[in-house]
Amino acid sequence: MSAVEHMSRRSHLITAALAAMVLVLIEPRAARAEPGVPLPPNQLITDTGKGSVAAADRDFTVKVRLAGLWEIPAGQMAQQKSDNPRIRAIGREIAAQHVVLDKMTRDAAKKLNIELPDKPNTDQQGWLAEMRDAEGEEFDQIYIDRLRAAHGKIFPAIATIRTSTRNDTIRKLAQRANQFVMTHLTLLESSNLVDFAALPTAPPPSPATTTAARPVLSAADASQPAAAPLNVPLIAGLAVAIAAVALLLTRRLWSDPRRRRRRYRAYY
Template sequence: MRFTRSSTGTLFVGGALGLTLAALAYPAVLGVQNVSSSPSRIVAQTSAGPLTEADRDFVVKVRAAGLWEYPVGQMAIAKGTSPAVVTAGRHLVAGHAALDATVRRIAPQLGVTLPNLPSPQQQGFVSTLTSDSRGTRFDSDFANILRITHGSIFNTVAKIRSTTRNTLVRALADQANTTVLDHISVMEKTGLVNFDTVLFQETTPPKLPASEVTPPVPVPGAPTVVLTAPPDNAFSPSASPTGPTAG
C-alpha cells in the first residue's frame, strides 16, 4: 500500500492534487476529515425540518463520495484480478448510484448546492488507482483505500443519524449507513485489508488544508453529473448503475 505527502508535508493514503480554491461554496471542511466550524448552527429552515451545518455538509459528503467511488468501482470491475475485488467494485457503483439519486432528489428541497467533482484528496485516490496496473498492486490499493475511507465516514453517518432533526437527512443517513456497512464488508471479504494500516489511518487522520478536502465549487450553469442506474440491483439495497452522465 502506498502513501504520499500533501503539499504541507503530511503523510496520507493515495495522494492528493495540489488544487487551491479561490472560493468555497461549502464553508465547513469536507472529505475524510470532519472538522466543521459550527456543526449545530442552523443554516436553513426547510419543510423537512431545520438544516444544520453538519446536515448540509453530510449531504455534500455523500455526493462527493459517489463522484470518486463510483468510477473507482467501475475500475475494479475492469481491473480486478479476483472475483471478490470485482464484486466489491459492483457494490460500489450500485450503492453510490442509489445514494446519488437520493441526494439529487433532496438537495433542491434542502437548498443544498451539490458539487460535480470530488475533493482534490479524493481525486488523488482516483489517480493512484488509475496509475496502478492490473494486478495485485491495484487489488491491494483498492481494498485498503476504500476500507479506510468507508471506516472513516461510518462514525459520521451514525452521528448525523442520531442528531439530525431533518427528516430528509435522517432518511439519507439510514440509506448511507446500510451502504457504507455493505462496502466495508465487501472490502474485508477481498482478504486484502491490512487492518494495522487501516486502523492507524482511521484513528490518526492527516491534518489536510481545506483546499484538499473540499469539493470544487460547481461551475454556474454546468449540467449536473448523474450516476446512472440500470434495472439490475443485485449489488445494492437500492439500485445499480451503468455509468456517469451529465444532465
C-alpha cells in the same frame, strides 16, 4: 373418555398454551428462530423536508455526494483493471449501490436547497490517479485500502447526523447511507486484503458525565439488586391472557352435564 377426564385434558392444553404465550411475551427470541439481522424500517421515517437544516447536515450531504463521485469510477476501474474475480465483483456491487445512494442524495439536496459538488475533491482525485497507474495485485490493494479507509471515516459521521439532525429528510438519508456503508465495509473486508492492524485505533473512552447527577446510595441500598422497570404492555398482555383462560375454564366447568344435573337436584 368421561366428561371429567375430557375437561381435565382440555385444562392441561389450555395451561400449556398459556405458558407458551407467557414465554413469547417475556422473551420473544426464545419462541422463534433468529431470522437474521433486521433492516431498519425506513418507511417509518417521514421525508417532507420538515425541520431545521444545520451546517453539519449540509456538510454530511455534500460528503455523501463526494463519496459517490469517486467510488463509482473506482468501481468501474476495478472491473476493468483487476485480475481477481472477487475484486471485480466488489467493485461492480459498490459502484451500483453508489448510483442508488447518489440519487437519494441529489433528491434530498434538491428538496432542501443544498448545493452539491459535481466532481471529486483533491484527495479523491489523487486516489483515482493512483488506481489508474496501478495494475493487477497492486491495483487491488490500493482499491481496497483507499475505499476501506474512506468508509471507516464516514461511518461515525453518519451516526452523528442520524442521531442529532432535526430534519426528517436528512434523518432518512443518514439512515439509508448507514445501511450502504455497512454493506460496503463488509464487501471490502471480504477481499481478505484489509490490514486491520493498520486501521486507526478507536479514541479512548471519555469519562462518564452522569455519575455526579445520580443520588448517593447507602451501603444497604447498594447491596440490593436494581429493580427492573415495569413493562406495562407485558403486564397488560398477561392480564388479558389470564382473564381469557379463566373465562374459558369457567364456561367449560358450567357446561359440564354432570354439574348441571347436580344443580338441578339441589333445587328439588
